[in-house]
Amino acid sequence: MPRPSAHPDDPHYVHRTGWLRAAVLGANDGVVSVSSLIIGVAAATPEAGPVLVAGVAGLVAGAMSMAAGEFISVSSQADSEAADIRREQQALVDMPEHELQELAAIYEGRGLTPQTALTVARELSAKDPLGAHVRDELGLAEHLAARPLQAAMASGATFSAAAAIPLVAAWLAPAGAILPVVVAVSIITLAVLGALGAKAGGAPLLRATLRVVGWGIFAMAVTAAIGSLFGVSV
Numbered sequence: 605m606p607r608p609s610a611h612p613d614d615p616h617y618v619h620r621t622g623w624l625r626a627a628v629l630g631a632n633d634g635v636v637s638v639s640s641l642i643i644g645v646a647a648a649t650p651e652a653g654p655v656l657v658a659g660v661a662g663l664v665a666g667a668m669s670m671a672a673g674e675f676i677s678v679s680s681q682a683d684s685e686a687a688d689i690r691r692e693q694q695a696l697v698d699m700p701e702h703e704l705q706e707l708a709a710i711y712e713g714r715g716l717t718p719q720t721a722l723t724v725a726r727e728l729s730a731k732d733p734l735g736a737h738v739r740d741e742l743g744l745a746e747h748l749a750a751r752p753l754q755a756a757m758a759s760g761a762t763f764s765a766a767a768a769i770p771l772v773a774a775w776l777a778p779a780g781a782i783l784p785v786v787v788a789v790s791i792i793t794l795a796v797l798g799a800l801g802a803k804a805g806g807a808p809l810l811r812a813t814l815r816v817v818g819w820g821i822f823a824m825a826v827t828a829a830i831g832s833l834f835g836v837s838v
């Protein structure tokens with residue numbers, strides 16, 4: 605039975621770090637990369653067709669690469685966690701007394717008296733020796749365990765959902781107004797994303813929001829400049 609939280613109305617942020625980080629990164633990348641792509645092409649040609657094709661291609665390619673990248677990086681994290689746990693399991697078989705002393709030393713380092721530390725290590729080892737080492741020696745907790753598929757899905761889904769915003773804006777924009785419409789919609793979306801990410805992660809709101817919007821504007825400006833260069837030369 606999970607232990608009741610001392611402050612249920614104010615949960616710790618650490619419980620949502622894993623998928624949150626992937627989700628916010630995915631969404632931010634979605635808006636910045638697809639809006640920049642759309643703006644770059646719109647700066648080169650006023651026709652809506654090529655702009656929308658580029659936007660759709662950017663969304664699909666970006667979502668696939670985000671999901672693949674997240675899956676690969678979190679999988680390798682999962683692999684090293686599993687290898688560490690296997691090593692602990694073997695050590696508990698090969699040298700249980702040494703492992704017990706090691707655990708007691710960890711608790712002593714956290715401020716327990718040698719006697720109490722040894723008692724705690726003994727009692728926890730009697731119940732679940734591997735669990736005690738995984739948690740207190742390796743610092744791995746169930747809610748932080750690497751979940752590659754979850755992270756990949758979260759990243760790919762949020763990338764797509766966020767990237768769809770500038771794409772739909774480009775699609776609905778009046779002829780010849782794709783650029784200003786997509787820039788305005790993207791800046792508003794990035795501001796909302798920045799604020800959401802800051803709120804969910806407990807970070808200072810204004811600084812986090814300005815950081816996200818600033819980088820977004822910079823990326824859009826660079827691609828618009830390059831696009832207009834192409835526009836002149838085409």
Ligand SMILES: [Zn+2]
Pocket residue numbers: 692695703706737741
């Ligand atoms: Zn150990």
